[in-house]
Amino acid sequence: MTAAPSPRCERVVELSADELRARLPEAVRVYVTAMGYPTWATQQRIPIWSAHMSRAGWRCVVAFNDRDEVSGVGYGYSGATGQWWHEQVRRGMLERLPQQRAHEWLDDYFELTELHVHPDTQGHGLGESILRTLLASAPGAKVLLSTPEGPTRAWRLYRRLGFVDVLRDYRFSGDPRPFAVLGRDLPLEA
Numbered sequence: 001m002t003a004a005p006s007p008r009c010e011r012v013v014e015l016s017a018d019e020l021r022a023r024l025p026e027a028v029r030v031y032v033t034a035m036g037y038p039t040w041a042t043q044q045r046i047p048i049w050s051a052h053m054s055r056a057g058w059r060c061v062v063a064f065n066d067r068d069e070v071s072g073v074g075y076g077y078s079g080a081t082g083q084w085w086h087e088q089v090r091r092g093m094l095e096r097l098p099q100q101r102a103h104e105w106l107d108d109y110f111e112l113t114e115l116h117v118h119p120d121t122q123g124h125g126l127g128e129s130i131l132r133t134l135l136a137s138a139p140g141a142k143v144l145l146s147t148p149e150g151p152t153r154a155w156r157l158y159r160r161l162g163f164v165d166v167l168r169d170y171r172f173s174g175d176p177r178p179f180a181v182l183g184r185d186l187p188l189e190a
């Protein structure tokens with residue numbers, strides 16, 4: 001008996017908030033599976049992703065496989081004063097960077113909030129395709145993201161696309177893991 005073939009990526013498309021809402025539990029499940037989180041985390045994250053959809057500059061790109069299942073998702077929005085992530089990163093930048101440099105990063109940027117590919121389809125360039133599509137329409141002069149420290153596929157992807165160190169070994173409140181904050185100028189060259 002031969003194993004069933006893995007599903008193939010069919011299309012990578014930008015979704016409106018209404019379109020994502022219609023597939024939200026499925027998209028969040030991809031995130032939970034990719035991160036290795038317990039399944040109950042899906043219900044916890046759905047309201048958070050929903051709230052992010054109303055933020056200025058919100059953009060989302062989803063990859064569907066040939067069974068019309070979500071196989072990857074990425075989204076982000078314009079960073080702004082008062083947002084939790086913005087304030088955390090701002091604190092770190094003001095502690096570690098010259099004030100002028102912190103302003104250059106924070107004045108007009110797109111926060112890459114989530115980027116995940118289902119483990120069944122990782123390692124074939126899908127994450128890069130989602131990220132490139134997302135950044136092609138992202139507002140802002142810069143893009144910033146945070147990722148756990150460590151040699152991961154995510155790191156290889158971000159380096160390949162020219163992301164540079166902004167903060168290293170940074171601790172966000174309430175999370176003991178060290179993170180890096182990475183960034184680059186927009187637009188991203190083709």
Ligand SMILES: CC(C)(COP(=O)(O)OP(=O)(O)OC[C@H]1O[C@@H](n2cnc3c(N)ncnc32)[C@H](O)[C@@H]1OP(=O)(O)O)[C@@H](O)C(=O)NCCC(=O)NCCS
Nearest residue numbers: 034035115116117122123124125126127128147153154157
């Ligand atoms: C990080 C993540 C989104 C990257 O997505 P991905 O589809 O797995 O990865 P990429 O698009 O970067 O492609 C990676 C590999 O595909 C290969 N590749 C690129 N284009 C390809 C193509 N056209 N055909 C075949 N392979 C290709 C690359 O050589 C690369 O190999 P390597 O990573 O072994 O060096 C995904 O691995 C993931 O969801 N990880 C877990 C969650 C996570 O860490 N998210 C990020 C949090 S900050």
